[in-house]
Amino acid sequence: MLTPMLPWCQPALVSLSAAKQQGKLPHALLLGLDAGFGAEELMRHIAQMALCTNVQASGACGQCKSCQLQQAGNHPDFYEIYADGNQIKVDQIRGLCQSLTQTAQQAGFRVAIIFACERMNTAAANALLKTLEEPGAQTLLLLQTNRIGQLLPTIRSRCQRVLVQEPNRQQVRDWLSENMTLDSDPCWCLPIVGGPLALAQALTDGRYQQLLSLRQGWQQALSHGHINATLQGIIDKHMLDAIGVFYLVIRQSLLKNQQLTLVQRAALAELAGRLMRINQQLLSMPTINSLALCQDFVLEYKKVMDY
Ligand SMILES: [Zn+2]
Numbered sequence: 001m002l003t004p005m006l007p008w009c010q011p012a013l014v015s016l017s018a019a020k021q022q023g024k025l026p027h028a029l030l031l032g033l034d035a036g037f038g039a040e041e042l043m044r045h046i047a048q049m050a051l052c053t054n055v056q057a058s059g060a061c062g063q064c065k066s067c068q069l070q071q072a073g074n075h076p077d078f079y080e081i082y083a084d085g086n087q088i089k090v091d092q093i094r095g096l097c098q099s100l101t102q103t104a105q106q107a108g109f110r111v112a113i114i115f116a117c118e119r120m121n122t123a124a125a126n127a128l129l130k131t132l133e134e135p136g137a138q139t140l141l142l143l144q145t146n147r148i149g150q151l152l153p154t155i156r157s158r159c160q161r162v163l164v165q166e167p168n169r170q171q172v173r174d175w176l177s178e179n180m181t182l183d184s185d186p187c188w189c190l191p192i193v194g195g196p197l198a199l200a201q202a203l204t205d206g207r208y209q210q211l212l213s214l215r216q217g218w219q220q221a222l223s224h225g226h227i228n229a230t231l232q233g234i235i236d237k238h239m240l241d242a243i244g245v246f247y248l249v250i251r252q253s254l255l256k257n258q259q260l261t262l263v264q265r266a267a268l269a270e271l272a273g274r275l276m277r278i279n280q281q282l283l284s285m286p287t288i289n290s291l292a293l294c295q296d297f298v299l300e301y302k303k304v305m306d307y
Helices: 007-021 039-051 065-071 090-101 122-133 169-179 186-193 196-205 207-224 229-237 239-256 262-284 290-306
Strands: 028-032 078-081 110-114 139-145 160-162
Touching (some): 007 039, 007 169, 078 090, 090 110, 090 122, 186 239, 196 207, 207 229, 207 239, 207 290, 239 262, 262 290
Parallel strands (some): 028 139, 110 139
């Protein structure tokens, strides 16, 4: 069953539905949108629309045989590829391309989604290129990526881009409050969780409460000059979130504090920049002694503010 369409993804589906109605659907579409913004849902909506035999202005009809098969999860002309571990391997892509050359069982489109397609290794990407160069009739390849810059230019250039305008904070807030009760504005942590869907998840699974505790902990640490035990405990277990919130707290102090001198501003901006780079490093080297690093940052902040 499809999840309801996310409002910021709707325009893309509407314009592709019009293309399908006019028989002008491209052979390959590339969506550079993070899963936290609803990329997977949009890809599935586009797939069902392409397979639907009675497409409406806003997407699939939901009634035809094709839609029913798709909703039951067993449409014979629909394929999905996910990374096997960290990579999408050449055998997965070869198998897919093989299936796409066969005649459609429902006499309509054959549709495949490749999720996180930046994870295709070189051999897999080359295998896909052949199909992208000579796609069969009524074949639609849907490529989704979180990191469009990592895709081979030859793959990018053979796909039509699906453009989605990411929602601003107000739109995210509106969407969230339609689906849940909000006590305060949770959108401050969007840069950490990585999108509205991820934020909705964080609000229900307790992660958001922890981000709030982190924010409070860092504010206290910065004013007292040391990291208390509660904050230490969270840093040990959730380094990435801890450093991410620390970065936002420092940026906030930079934006809100009108009394800062130019020298202080420059020092804080530099501090925030260094934190951002540590966050990047943590992704590849999770063994960094982040607690010691954080303690240094707290002291440095204090020095800048007392200057
Ligand atoms: Zn339909």
